Amino acid sequence: MRQVLSSEAEQDGLVEISMGPQHPSTHGVFRMDVRLDGERVVRLKPVFGYLHRNHEKIAEAASYLAAIPYTDRLDYLCSMTNNWGYALAVEKLAGLNVPERAEYIRVIVAELTRLQNHAGMVGFLLQDMGASGTPLMYAFREREKVLDLFESLSGARMMCNYMRFGGVRVDCSAEWLTQTAMLVEGFKGFLGEFEQLLTENEILMARTQGVGVLPRELAINAGVTGPGLRASGINYDLRKVDAYGVYRRFDFRVPLGEHGDVYDRYMMRVLEMRESVKILEQALRDIPSGPFIDPKAKLRGLRPKAGEAYARIESPKGELGFYLISDGSPNPYRYRVRPPSLINLTVLEDMCLGQSIADVVVILGSIDIVMGEVDR
Amino acid sequence: MTLEEIKGRLETHIPGCQVSIVINGSPSAQHSLLIDRQHAPEIARFLRQDSELQLDFCSNVTAVDWPDHEKTEKIKTKKIVDGVEKEVEETRKTITPGYLEAVYHLFSVCKKEGPLIVRIHTPNRAEDVTLPSLTPVWRSAEFQEREAFDLFGIVFEGHPDLRRILMWEGFTDHPMRKDYVPPPEDDLESLAVR
Numbered sequence: 057m058r059q060v061l062s063s064e065a066e067q068d069g070l071v072e073i074s075m076g077p078q079h080p081s082t083h084g085v086f087r088m089d090v091r092l093d094g095e096r097v098v099r100l101k102p103v104f105g106y107l108h109r110n111h112e113k114i115a116e117a118a119s120y121l122a123a124i125p126y127t128d129r130l131d132y133l134c135s136m137t138n139n140w141g142y143a144l145a146v147e148k149l150a151g152l153n154v155p156e157r158a159e160y161i162r163v164i165v166a167e168l169t170r171l172q173n174h175a176g177m178v179g180f181l182l183q184d185m186g187a188s189g190t191p192l193m194y195a196f197r198e199r200e201k202v203l204d205l206f207e208s209l210s211g212a213r214m215m216c217n218y219m220r221f222g223g224v225r226v227d228c229s230a231e232w233l234t235q236t237a238m239l240v241e242g243f244k245g246f247l248g249e250f251e252q253l254l255t256e257n258e259i260l261m262a263r264t265q266g267v268g269v270l271p272r273e274l275a276i277n278a279g280v281t282g283p284g285l286r287a288s289g290i291n292y293d294l295r296k297v298d299a300y301g302v303y304r305r306f307d308f309r310v311p312l313g314e315h316g317d318v319y320d321r322y323m324m325r326v327l328e329m330r331e332s333v334k335i336l337e338q339a340l341r342d343i344p345s346g347p348f349i350d351p352k353a354k355l356r357g358l359r360p361k362a363g364e365a366y367a368r369i370e371s372p373k374g375e376l377g378f379y380l381i382s383d384g385s386p387n388p389y390r391y392r393v394r395p396p397s398l399i400n401l402t403v404l405e406d407m408c409l410g411q412s413i414a415d416v417v418v419i420l421g422s423i424d425i426v427m428g429e430v431d432r
Numbered sequence: 433m434t435l436e437e438i439k440g441r442l443e444t445h446i447p448g449c450q451v452s453i454v455i456n457g458s459p460s461a462q463h464s465l466l467i468d469r470q471h472a473p474e475i476a477r478f479l480r481q482d483s484e485l486q487l488d489f490c491s492n493v494t495a496v497d498w499p500d501h502e503k504t505e506k507i508k509t510k511k512i513v514d515g516v517e518k519e520v521e522e523t524r525k526t527i528t529p530g531y532l533e534a535v536y537h538l539f540s541v542c543k544k545e546g547p548l549i550v551r552i553h554t555p556n557r558a559e560d561v562t563l564p565s566l567t568p569v570w571r572s573a574e575f576q577e578r579e580a581f582d583l584f585g586i587v588f589e590g591h592p593d594l595r596r597i598l599m600w601e602g603f604t605d606h607p608m609r610k611d612y613v614p615p616p617e618d619d620l621e622s623l624a625v626r
Binding site: 104105108110112113148149150151274276277278279280281290292297360361362363364365366368375377379381382389390392394398399401402403431432 | 456457458459460462488489490491492494496535537541544547549570571572573574575576583596597598599600607608
């Protein structure tokens with residue numbers, strides 16, 4: 057943290073602090089210019105762009121297929137869901153179909169991604185509150201098992217580059233499915249243990265209840281999506297609303313919060329992990345045999361007809377959208393990512409005003425951002 | 433509600449507004465509405481508040497650059513040269529002026545409907561690049577319009593805090609435009625020690 061001298065703030069007896077870009081609680085290179093009255097926040101302006109590489113321009117210069125590995129690097133904790141969002145947009149643009157088995161594999165890897173993302177997010181949130189080590193290490197122990205599964209499926213732990221237009225890159229073996237089923241079974245035990253440690257923890261409750269409240273109307277108007285929106289009590293989950301893929305076939309609930317504070321946002325993650333476990337059990341039970349990619353789908357040299365498509369999925373962070381315009385050439389004329397991490401930060405200042413500087417760290421942690429996606 | 437119905441509803445409720453339907457030729461069949469920039473804030477407020485539509489959630493805001501489009505045609509005409517009729521080929525160039533386009537993807541959270549895609553055009557891409565900001569209607573456009581300003585150079589009038597968001601202060605160009613040329617020091621390949 058660095059104190060900035062600003063004559064205007066000094067006259068009012070306020071202190072200006074530049075939190076970041078190398079602050080350990082900022083989840084990457086992110087900066088907040090905070091103006092403080094004592095310990096209370098009176099103004100907060102986020103500053104972006106430290107990780108900007110113009111992902112969109114790179115993808116517009118590449119072929120449709122060559123953009124997939126770049127999407128891995130958006131939200132680098134959830135490469136599988138990023139792949140899915142992009143593949144879905146191209147499938148809409150080119151009118152491709154996805155075989156049954158591929159849809160099930162997609163659901164399985166996406167829900168595994170959600171498990172490891174939410175577990176990691178809770179771990180980091182507790183780390184930011186000063187519970188250094190234990191919750192994060194518990195979460196990372198489980199995340200490690202998921203990453204091992206991803207590695208044996210796709211060859212890479214984080215940058216999976218796994219999905220293709222009209223399906224997935226390689227089929228999963230029966231052994232992989234058995235291993236996944238074992239992980240899911242074990243994850244239930246982990247969730248019980250994790251909740252016993254945290255949910256009724258006095259320190260967690262004292263630090264998060266009533267902190268960073270996000271009102272319903274503001275949440276919708278500011279485009280907040282994902283667990284942050286549902287913590288404010290709004291029933292909007294794209295797996296139910298759009299029912300993309302085969303989500304319509306699974307029986308699961310959408311957990312909703314009451315108060316919209318940091319504690320509710322924590323609870324959303326825990327409850328969503330339980331629902332993901334349910335989806336995984338059903339998907340692993342029902343997965344059909346058959347082709348894992350549409351044999352007619354063209355990957356190299358794909359030239360969709362001129363037109364445009366917008367596709368969105370429920371990524372662990374919120375609504376991840378891809379907007380593509382084709383002019384009939386082998387690379388997209390316009391390629392746009394709708395980044396949930398960036399748009400969820402719109403309300404950061406609103407949630408932090410009047411809170412103490414120590415709560416800013418907790419509120420930021422409860423939004424769950426990854427800078428690779430914010431800055432693109 | 434179909435796009436034709438929405439168009440009709442807008443024309444009856446907002447006198448003088450110009451709305452046209454843009455057909456999308458891809459299999460996604462996501463057609464959109466092109467609206468005029470003078471009435472854009474009024475139309476946006478109507479779309480959000482109308483009880484039939486209730487488009488309360490503006491999900492995606494982005495821009496597209498359409499540079500000047502040059503078309504060359506070869507036209508054969510018959511002319512009389514030296515008393516003999518001959519077929520002469522002429523090439524004609526027609527230039528369609530370019531523009532910048534802002535695209536909004538609107539959804540309804542309470543009705544669980546969407547998307548309604550709304551597009552607004554600037555008159556050209558050099559001198560007159562202003563569009564009305566829709567951030568006062570949907571806060572979610574705040575950072576996304578800043579991004580469109582930063583990378584495409586669309587000036588959103590009425591935006592509460594229109595600054596660069598991803599590029600640094602002092603940067604002058606707009607890198608997402610199709611005719612953007614990066615400075616030579618950005619070409620790392622030519623700078624690499626061989």
